[in-house]
Amino acid sequence: MEMTRQEKLIWALMAGILIILFLLSSTDLIIKEKETTIYSVSVIIKDTNDDYYKNFRKGIDKAADEYNVDVNFITLYEKEDVAEQMELLNREISDGSQAVVFVPLKQAECRRILDDMVLTSPLIIMGNSLPGDWAITGISQDYYEAGRMLGEAIARENNPDKPVYMFTEGLDFGYNQEVYNGLLEEISQAGFQAHHYEMSPSGSPNTPVIENEDFFSQVMADEVAACDDGAIIVALDVKSLDLIADIIADNTAYENIAVLYGFGSTTKILNQMDRGFIKGLIATNQYDAGYLSIVKAVEAIEKSSDREQIELTSYYLEKDDLKEKYFEKILYPIE
Amino acid sequence: MEKKKIFHNQSIRRTIFIYFTITALAASLLITFSIYGRLSSQVSQTVMEENQSLISQVARSVESYLRTVMKLSDSLYYGAVKNADLSSESINSEITLLYDNNRDDVANIALFSQDGTLIEAVPAARIKTNLDVKSDSWFINALEKTENQHFSDPHVQTIFDGNESQYQWVISLSRAVELTEGTSTAQGVLLVDLSYSSLAHLFNGVTTGSGGYVYLISSDGEILYHPKMQLIDSGRFMENNLAAAEYKDGNHLEEFEGTERIVTVKSVGYTGWKVVGVTPKNVVSLNTIKTRLFIVFIITLILFILTFINSYISSRITDPIKELEKSVGILEEGNLQTPVYIGGSYEIQHLGTSISSMAKQIRVLMNDIVTEHEAKRKQEFDTLQSQINPHFLYNTLDIIVWMIENEQKAEAVKVVTALARFFRISLSKGKSIIQVRDEIEHVRSYLMIQRMRFKNKFTYDIEVGEGCEELASLKLMLQPLVENAIYHGMEFMDGDGEVIIKSWREGDELFFMVRDNGLGMTEEQVTSLFSDSIHTTSKKGSGIGVKNVNERIKLYFGEQYGLTIHSEPDVGTEIIIRLPAISYSQIIAKGEQLWK
Numbered sequence: 001m002e003m004t005r006q007e008k009l010i011w012a013l014m015a016g017i018l019i020i021l022f023l024l025s026s027t028d029l030i031i032k033e034k035e036t037t038i039y040s041v042s043v044i045i046k047d048t049n050d051d052y053y054k055n056f057r058k059g060i061d062k063a064a065d066e067y068n069v070d071v072n073f074i075t076l077y078e079k080e081d082v083a084e085q086m087e088l089l090n091r092e093i094s095d096g097s098q099a100v101v102f103v104p105l106k107q108a109e110c111r112r113i114l115d116d117m118v119l120t121s122p123l124i125i126m127g128n129s130l131p132g133d134w135a136i137t138g139i140s141q142d143y144y145e146a147g148r149m150l151g152e153a154i155a156r157e158n159n160p161d162k163p164v165y166m167f168t169e170g171l172d173f174g175y176n177q178e179v180y181n182g183l184l185e186e187i188s189q190a191g192f193q194a195h196h197y198e199m200s201p202s203g204s205p206n207t208p209v210i211e212n213e214d215f216f217s218q219v220m221a222d223e224v225a226a227c228d229d230g231a232i233i234v235a236l237d238v239k240s241l242d243l244i245a246d247i248i249a250d251n252t253a254y255e256n257i258a259v260l261y262g263f264g265s266t267t268k269i270l271n272q273m274d275r276g277f278i279k280g281l282i283a284t285n286q287y288d289a290g291y292l293s294i295v296k297a298v299e300a301i302e303k304s305s306d307r308e309q310i311e312l313t314s315y316y317l318e319k320d321d322l323k324e325k326y327f328e329k330i331l332y333p334i335e
Numbered sequence: 336m337e338k339k340k341i342f343h344n345q346s347i348r349r350t351i352f353i354y355f356t357i358t359a360l361a362a363s364l365l366i367t368f369s370i371y372g373r374l375s376s377q378v379s380q381t382v383m384e385e386n387q388s389l390i391s392q393v394a395r396s397v398e399s400y401l402r403t404v405m406k407l408s409d410s411l412y413y414g415a416v417k418n419a420d421l422s423s424e425s426i427n428s429e430i431t432l433l434y435d436n437n438r439d440d441v442a443n444i445a446l447f448s449q450d451g452t453l454i455e456a457v458p459a460a461r462i463k464t465n466l467d468v469k470s471d472s473w474f475i476n477a478l479e480k481t482e483n484q485h486f487s488d489p490h491v492q493t494i495f496d497g498n499e500s501q502y503q504w505v506i507s508l509s510r511a512v513e514l515t516e517g518t519s520t521a522q523g524v525l526l527v528d529l530s531y532s533s534l535a536h537l538f539n540g541v542t543t544g545s546g547g548y549v550y551l552i553s554s555d556g557e558i559l560y561h562p563k564m565q566l567i568d569s570g571r572f573m574e575n576n577l578a579a580a581e582y583k584d585g586n587h588l589e590e591f592e593g594t595e596r597i598v599t600v601k602s603v604g605y606t607g608w609k610v611v612g613v614t615p616k617n618v619v620s621l622n623t624i625k626t627r628l629f630i631v632f633i634i635t636l637i638l639f640i641l642t643f644i645n646s647y648i649s650s651r652i653t654d655p656i657k658e659l660e661k662s663v664g665i666l667e668e669g670n671l672q673t674p675v676y677i678g679g680s681y682e683i684q685h686l687g688t689s690i691s692s693m694a695k696q697i698r699v700l701m702n703d704i705v706t707e708h709e710a711k712r713k714q715e716f717d718t719l720q721s722q723i724n725p726h727f728l729y730n731t732l733d734i735i736v737w738m739i740e741n742e743q744k745a746e747a748v749k750v751v752t753a754l755a756r757f758f759r760i761s762l763s764k765g766k767s768i769i770q771v772r773d774e775i776e777h778v779r780s781y782l783m784i785q786r787m788r789f790k791n792k793f794t795y796d797i798e799v800g801e802g803c804e805e806l807a808s809l810k811l812m813l814q815p816l817v818e819n820a821i822y823h824g825m826e827f828m829d830g831d832g833e834v835i836i837k838s839w840r841e842g843d844e845l846f847f848m849v850r851d852n853g854l855g856m857t858e859e860q861v862t863s864l865f866s867d868s869i870h871t872t873s874k875k876g877s878g879i880g881v882k883n884v885n886e887r888i889k890l891y892f893g894e895q896y897g898l899t900i901h902s903e904p905d906v907g908t909e910i911i912i913r914l915p916a917i918s919y920s921q922i923i924a925k926g927e928q929l930w931k
Contacts, residue, residue, distance in 0.1 A: 024625075062565065
């Protein structure tokens with residue numbers, strides 16, 4: 001059986017196609033099986049412990065499990081130390097973190113420092129996305145709107161003749177300033193008289209300079225206890241809310257005077273609300289925030305997402321809302 | 336018509352090959368796809384059966400779990416609560432014992448009076464201040480249907496004062512119980528909080544293949560357990576739980592959010608809960624890219640093998656035809672001696688044999704034609720040689736008359752004798768092959784007559800070599816050449832002519848030479864002697880030309896014999912005749928026709 005040159009070529013071509021098809025279908029030489037990639041992501045929070053991040057962390061753990069992420073959850077050594085937080089950010093990136101989820105301690109200061117930094121890993125900001133190449137995604141509530149929502153609730157449920165005492169660990173911390181602005185606008189319009197107290201004042205003219213946690217107790221004792229017609233207490237951040245709720249729970253004298261509102265939620269704070277020490281609070285789905293932060297970090301590592309700002313829904317909750325199935329699930333995540 | 340055009344100029348091999356290959360391709364596609372379909376449906380069937388078995392197993396586990404809890408509830412009621420007088424004794428130790436035995440599954444056990452007062456709680460706990468459990472669904476349900484045990488949906492248990500930083504998801508089992516206080520009895524509610532994590536534990540790690548999962552719903556479709564429960568609540572993941580609540584037990588195919596999936600449902604006894612298994616269809620249906628490529632590979636491999644076999648078969652069939660075609664081609668070119676290929680299948684062999692026989696037949700026919708043609712030519716030559724130019728006869732008779740009139744009787748006798756000898760040999764009983772002796776005698780007679788006729792204007796000399804006389808020679812071979820020598824060589828010559836005839840033998844060959852010293856010829860004239868166009872026999876001669884003598888020699892003795900002419904103008908001409916040296920007796924014995 002003599003073959004022509006053309007026939008030989010056709011046979012060779014067919015044999016070649018067969019070999020290629022075999023390599024494609026039965027080996028890993030060309031089409032490789034999807035390998036499990038483990039991503040390294042650091043989460044830097046703004047506190048020295050994770051008491052206020054339990055649900056956030058549960059979301060992180062769930063996403064880490066689904067997306068094969070090795071999460072390094074980092075707390076600060078020193079309270080309120082922005083420089084240290086930025087150092088940790090630098091350290092994590094140099095240690096090989098492929099992305100960093102960052103909860104800015106003081107957003108303005110952090111932004112200033114970040115502007116001068118060269119970051120080689122993408123940053124997921126738990127707040128408003130910042131300009132610059134390093135911040136891919138921002139995940140946060142609309143803090144100003146949340147402040148307004150709280151203000152509306154206060155105005156709806158109280159007489160404007162009651163004084164409003166606003167407590168915060170500091171307006172420059174996190175997004176307290178925005179919450180404060182929204183709240184103040186709303187209650188001012190409603191005719192409330194507002195006073196605000198900062199644990200770490202940032203130079204506001206009317207604020208006393210007492211930099212410890214007993215400051216709130218002192219203000220409560222000096223100012224609120226004297227309000228026979230009652231007073232409205234507003235904690236602008238979760239830490240302040242926790243402290244004030246404890247103060248009210250520990251002192252029966254405030255039970256009939258103080259009506260406490262606040263921003264943020266922890267299991268303890270929700271328990272305080274269930275016991276009746278907190279009238280209402282603004283909460284969000286922290287589990288979802290934690291989950292999303294890792295999902296977005298993975299997408300940033302894989303370069304599969306665009307720069308975006310994700311807005312988390314804010315909810316105003318009172319005691320009765322805790323038994324609602326939806327809020328029960330987002331406030332008490334199932335592990 | 337189109338098909339005819341396609342295969343119009345194609346070889347048989349290519350046509351067979353293409354038909355076979357198309358058939359093979361169609362067959363391999365059919366086989367592969369039918370096997371693939373069968374395999375795919377079998378895999379689907381197997382996966383569905385396995386899913387069903389798995390989901391049934393999980394449902395049994397859940398049922399067993401619930402039954403255990405219900406038994407605990409019965410034990411609590413019938414063993415501790417029912418027969419105890421709560422006004423005088425505490426049942427805390429009995430409840431604690433049962434709690435300790437089931438602490439992995441049970442979070443709390445509590446006994447409430449009808450008005451919602453906590454009677455006993457294990458582990459020790461107190462109800463939150465100002466809390467009214469009467470409005471809780473588990474309490475209401477228990478008192479509404481007192482004969483049943485009621486399972487709640489999962490919820491956070493918030494009625495007890497406990498660790499303020501922790502919470503616990505539970506499923507509450509509640510039932511109405513009869514409380515005895517002294518002589519009076521009243522209704523109460525027994526609450527057993529089942530730890531949600533112990534229920535979730537039943538589902539941990541249970542999957543229905545890659546990308547598959549198992550979840551639990553209540554009879555109204557409320558999700559009780561789902562591996563992505565929290566994400567569903569956050570709206571990050573969607574589940575078709577409401578549709579699943581409507582499904583009967585068994586396998587169902589559904590499309591949810593653009594994905595085809597197999598949903599396996601199994602109801603759990605007593606509660607109406609349903610265990611639902613979800614398996615993406617693409618995991619079952621073998622349609623990964625590698626599987627598809629493997630199918631293409633299999634089709635190509637089958638096609639390759641069949642094509643190879645086709646090629647071999649078509650070659651086996653067509654190669655003999657090709658060989659036969661080659662043989663026929665050679666035959667067509669006129670080479671009838673070539674052997675015809677005979678091989679291959681019976682039909683081809685038969686065809687080859689037929690063609691071979693046909694070629695043989697053609698050869699025979701052609702030989703017959705040649706033989707007939709040669710015979711015809713011999714006949715023509717014989718006719719020619721029998722026709723002596725009448726001029727020669729008249730002239731000779733004139734000479735004889737002249738001699739008789741001049742009283743030259745003796746001379747006349749010589750001429751008549753020579754003439755008689757001349758004609759006797761010319762006739763030779765019709766033979767074409769005669770002895771050299773006779774041929775020489777014939778030419779001698781002719782020369783003698785011509786010499787007398789030409790009044791001795793030329794001389795001649797005949798020399799016959801030793802042993803040549805008995806050899807065979809062609810009749811009337813020398814006479815035409817001598818005639819040419821006389822008429823063309825010497826007729827117009829001034830001096831005396833000379834004709835020399837010699838005969839000698841060299842090995843197996845016999846040579847004759849006829850030489851004259853006449854006018855001679857140019858090379859062109861010599862060449863023209865062998866051609867038909869120019870040469871014409873002299874009217875004065877015998878009518879037999881040089882060409883004819885040459886052709887006759889070749890005809891009778893073969894192509895290698897014949898005449899060679901050497902001539903030079905004004906010098907003369909020498910003609911050499913080359914014949915085989917064959918004894919005349921041999922020719923007589925075998926017959927004239929055989930000599931060649």
